[in-house]
Amino acid sequence: MxxxxxxxxxxxxxxxxWQPERFYDRAIGRERREAMFAAIDLHAMNDKVDRGAHFRETVYAEAELWPDWTPEIRMWHDRWIEMAAxxxxxxxxxxxxxxxxxxxxxxxxxxxxxxxxxxxxxxxxxxxxxxxxxxxxxxxxxxxxxxxxxxxxxxxxxxxxxxxxxxxxxxxxxxxxxxxxxxxxxxxxxxxxxxxxxxxxxxxxxx
Known part of the structure; x- marks a missing residue:
């Protein structure tokens, strides 16, 4: 070779x-995290960011689409460094x-x-x-x-x-x-x- x-x-x-689910389990509890990830494809949202979309704008726009989950989705931006650790x-x-x-x-x-x-x-x-x-x-x-x-x-x-x-x-x-x-x-x-x-x-x- x-x-x-x-x-x-x-x-x-x-x-x-890089374990977003682990972060959310700590932040909001496993049961609520599982419900959120079942309802919303947050990894697809993150793919948009990885393709070059603006980080805050993308996450906050997604959060506005889901009133029941808005604060939690915004954590993806506001507390991102805690996920990447x-x-x-x-x-x-x-x-x-x-x-x-x-x-x-x-x-x-x-x-x-x-x-x-x-x-x-x-x-x-x-x-x-x-x-x-x-x-x-x-x-x-x-x-x-x-x-x-x-x-x-x-x-x-x-x-x-x-x-x-x-x-x-x-x-x-x-x-x-x-x-x-x-x-x-x-x-x-x-x-x-x-x-x-x-x-x-x-x-x-x-x-």
Whole structure:
């Protein structure tokens, strides 16, 4: 197998936990959260943000459509940073270890324009990538083929030389169709082992 020439990280649930349901369970209780998510497709709302729609305007407009849930929906904007937490520290260490080894490291993430700005303000390591491919700025989201093509075109590397990790199987499958090497992320230990197996890090670097 071709040794990867660049490593591409998803962000949500790879570098930062992203669990809106968990947040709402704490904030309003599981029963009410389940009722709200059954009534309203909040993840579809978030997809609009990830495609580049304005964060506050999108969330607040959705909230106005659901008078019984308006305060709760607005939390998606007002308390977003509590959903995008905590940092997965071992994954951040792996990112930095790769860079110390001189391996180019990219981000490819479904993220809104304004939400990424909030993320950067709270998580400085998001500025450490060699290249960042953020869906809100690109106008397309994973797993649509176009976003992977745009990455290839911009970085200039052959698909088979890219190693991509993501926690969603559909995003991984779309990358594999393009010929990328992939790792379905289910925790930083498995990802660390993959990086060692591919000769990108040694065992000490990967801890």
């Amino acid at each position: 071709t040794k990867p020439q660049a490593v591409i990280f998803d962000i949500g649930n790879v570098l930062i936990e 905590p940092v997965i520290d071992h994954s951040v260490r792996l990112l930095r270890a790769l860079r110390r080894k001189g391996v180019p490291v990219f981000a490819l993430s479904n993220f809104g324009i304004q939400t990424f700005e909030i993320g950067e303000a709270n998580y400085p390591f998001l500025e450490e990538f060699d290249r960042r491919y953020i869906s809100g700025h690109m106008g397309v989201i994973k797993p649509e083929a176009e976003i992977y093509r745009m990455v290839e075109e911009d970085c200039g590397l052959r698909p088979e030389t890219l190693l991509f990790t993501d926690d969603r199987a559909d995003n991984i499958a779309a990358a594999e169709v393009r010929g990328w090497q992939t790792h379905l992320f289910d925790g930083p230990k498995g990802w660390a082992a993959r990086l060692v197996a591919d000769g990108l890090l040694d065992a000490e670097d990967a801890t």
